[in-house]
Amino acid sequence: MSAYRDIRNIRGVVVHCTATQNFKPVDAHEIDWWHAKRGFKRSPKICNLFNADLIAFGYHFLIQPDGAILSGRAIWETGAHAKGWNRSTVGIAMVGTDEFTDEALSRLWETVLSLSLILPHKPVPFLCGHRDLPDVHKACPGFDVCRTTPDDVLDYYVPFDAEVHR
Numbered sequence: 001m002s003a004y005r006d007i008r009n010i011r012g013v014v015v016h017c018t019a020t021q022n023f024k025p026v027d028a029h030e031i032d033w034w035h036a037k038r039g040f041k042r043s044p045k046i047c048n049l050f051n052a053d054l055i056a057f058g059y060h061f062l063i064q065p066d067g068a069i070l071s072g073r074a075i076w077e078t079g080a081h082a083k084g085w086n087r088s089t090v091g092i093a094m095v096g097t098d099e100f101t102d103e104a105l106s107r108l109w110e111t112v113l114s115l116s117l118i119l120p121h122k123p124v125p126f127l128c129g130h131r132d133l134p135d136v137h138k139a140c141p142g143f144d145v146c147r148t149t150p151d152d153v154l155d156y157y158v159p160f161d162a163e164v165h166r
């Protein structure tokens with residue numbers, strides 16, 4: 001499977017959490033190490049072009065408790081964050097488990113809004129939490145993405161319906 005992808009095939013955004021201590025920042029390199037141990041691997045060719053210091057990191061973005069955002073994989077790079085959905089989605093991870101600062105949440109919605117501008121389908125076919133995907137049995141990201149999405153963001157996304165994406 002190619003690590004490059006055509007961004008015209010991106011259909012949605014999936015929100016995750018890092019399942020680490022709430023309100024405590026986590027270094028991207030630490031996550032990179034965890035993902036490497038899980039067997040994730042970025043293509044060396046792409047690494048050379050984008051975030052060369054991350055060799056495994058599966059998400060496209062990481063949002064820290066203070067609202068700082070880090071880029072991981074490139075948008076045009078297939079992610080490693082949601083089995084079966086990696087080619088067609090952008091993965092954003094919130095640092096923490098189930099409690100997030102206002103700063104982190106506003107950065108999330110800001111990022112989701114910005115993504116809607118560059119993603120090909122208008123409105124974007126879906127925005128959901130990892131746990132909302134069919135057959136996912138985990139709490140990630142620890143909050144209800146669909147129900148907490150601000151209205152101004154929802155204007156750019158089709159309301160999520162798990163049945164449609166099954």
Ligand SMILES: [Zn+2]
Nearest residue numbers: 016017130140
């Ligand atoms: Zn997840």
